[in-house]
Amino acid sequence: QVQLVQSGGGSVQPGSSLRLSCTASEFALDYYAILWFRQAPGKEREGVSCISGSDATTYYADSVKERFAVSRDNSKNTLFLQMSNQKPKDKAISYCARAVNQGRDCTSNHFSRWYDTWGQRTQVTVSS
Numbered sequence: 001q002v003q004l005v006q007s008g009g010g011s012v013q014p015g016s017s018l019r020l021s022c023t024a025s026e027f028a029l030d031y032y033a034i035l036w037f038r039q040a041p042g043k044e045r046e047g048v049s050c051i052s053g054s055d056a057t058t059y060y061a062d063s064v065k066e067r068f069a070v071s072r073d074n075s076k077n078t079l080f081l082q083m084s085n086q087k088p089k090d091k092a093i094s095y096c097a098r099a100v101n102q103g104r105d106c107t108s109n110h111f112s113r114w115y116d117t118w119g120q121r122t123q124v125t126v127s128s
Contacts, residue, residue, distance in 0.1 A: 002026045002117055004096050009122035012086050016126075020081040022096035022119050029053065029077055033099040033106050035115065036070065036081050038092035038124070047111030048094070051079065053104030061111075064090075086126045093121045 008020040022034065036048040049070045050059045058070045069082045079096060097115040107113070 004098065004117050004119035006094075006096060006119035006122045008081075009094065009124050011125040011127065013128050014087055014126055016086050017082065017084045018086060018124060019083065020094055020096075020122055020124075022079040022081070024077045024079075024098075027098075028074075029072055029079060030056075030074055030104075032104050033102075033110060033113070034072075034079055035097045035099060035110060035113075036094060037097060037111075038090075038094040040089070040092040043092075046092075049081065050099075050106035050110040052106045055105075057106065059106050059110065083124070086124075088126050090124060090126050092124055094124050095119045095121050 003025045005023045012018050030053045032053045035050050037045050038048050039045045051070045056072050067085045071080045096119040098117040099113040100116045101114045
């Protein structure tokens with residue numbers, strides 16, 4: 001069964017770090033652009049990052065640039081979202097998604113593409 005399984009998440013204090021994982025089943029991550037999204041309470045979904053399938057080039061939303069980093073371990077078929085210097089505004093439900101149109105790399109509109117597989121939602125809470 002094609003799926004993305006997330007792990008990680010939880011509650012941290014401001015300034016702390018947290019790592020989310022997204023493991024793919026029945027497909028190889030390096031054949032797709034994979035996105036991370038989040039949705040804060042009462043807000044619209046926000047694109048956080050994209051990692052290209054072919055060469056693992058990464059892209060980030062301005063709100064997380066310099067603080068978040070995406071990486072991929074092909075041997076484990078797993079993506080990691082390392083979130084550093086967490087702020088209260090980072091509190092959100094986070095999830096990974098597989099893009100299925102426009103090829104396997106990130107594009108100028110990668111936060112607005114078609115996605116057919118989603119990870120289960122993971123809660124991230126940042127509070128003191």
